[in-house]
């Protein structure tokens with residue numbers, strides 16, 4: 001029996017990782033540790049919560065004593081660490097929240113793992129899930145590889161970069177069996193509607209303005225979240241200790257082009273006259289320090305571990321829209337809580 005602690009499993013990507021591991025590995029025991037912040041939602045896991053190899057624990061990774069007790073009792077064989085504050089705009093308003101969870105929380109987990117695994121580092125694994133934003137911002141050309149120097153430019157990416165450095169330091173200094181992956185922008189089901197794609201879907205559905213920052217010319221590399229979960233599965237099982245892998249979709253889109261495509265899909269799904277949803281596009285004040293372009297080179301992952309993305313973006317986006325239109329209750333569960341207050345402050349409405 002392998003016992004894996006997955007942190008942040010009630011969030012967007014974490015819930016897909018938990019679901020994949022619970023369903024694919026019935027002999028693994030999966031423990032989901034999540035604080036259930038505004039972004040954590042147990043409804044994301046309603047389909048698997050009854051399964052015998054799944055357990056949920058509510059807790060905060062910033063609380064070192066709680067983690068110490070959890071590791072003492074838990075006898076974990078591995079950690080897959082996704083818990084984080086993840087939204088760049090919120091990091092601009094409240095940087096310290098990001099330092100606490102993303103940096104201090106990660107170091108607390110590393111300390112607990114180091115202490116409880118010190119007699120057997122080889123057979124344990126600490127997998128840290130990170131982001132391409134640690135590499136900074138690209139111009140028109142080039143791609144991020146695993147050796148691109150770190151150059152974080154937002155409080156969010158600075159906190160994730162810091163956590164990556166600590167994970168590497170624990171490998172080099174203490175011999176902890178670590179792995180890091182840096183992934184591009186994810187999209188898909190259960191995505192919290194503060195992020196561009198689900199926010200736009202929600203607004204189009206309700207005939208509200210679609211806020212596009214600046215001129216909409218920033219570029220992101222979009223990957224279907226289930227492809228990310230599959231990459232994490234492959235890397236978790238096959239990567240050598242101390243290694244890093246980039247994960248990306250080879251799928252760059254300017255924000256405005258993505259929104260135009262989304263509007264077209266929404267018009268079709270909602271039986272609207274073509275062009276109706278695009279009229280909602282509204283250019284708003286740009287994000288401070290807005291990174292121009294991200295693009296991931298995931299050749300290493302494809303070559304060494306045989307992973308590649310499975311879905312074309314148009315197909316994935318259509319699936320995602322369909323999911324949101326069929327899961328109105330899930331969306332309302334979020335937008336009826338403190339979401340509106342956040343939205344009003346962020347978008348000055």
Ligand code: NAD
Nearest residue numbers: 008010011012013035036037039040060061083084086186
């Ligand atoms: P999310 O915001 O949807 O979920 C984060 C989860 O962490 C939530 O369930 C939240 O309750 C939990 N959490 C937050 N603070 C916690 C704490 N102190 N203790 C315990 N749990 C806590 O985030 P996401 O988009 O699913 O991202 C997951 C991970 O993947 C993050 O580490 C993020 O940096 C990374 N990542 C995200 C993307 C993306 O496109 N969303 C891309 C690359 C990497």
Ligand code: DAU
Nearest residue numbers: 086087088131132133184185194195196211212213218255
């Ligand atoms: O690259 C990986 C990262 O992708 C992850 O590490 C982060 O956790 C995740 O949030 C995401 O960061 P971004 O800032 O790229 O995602 P977001 O959805 O917030 O924004 C995508 C792009 O859309 C970005 O250029 C900003 C723009 N945008 C965003 C919002 C919320 C808008 O134009 N309008 C908006 O209202």
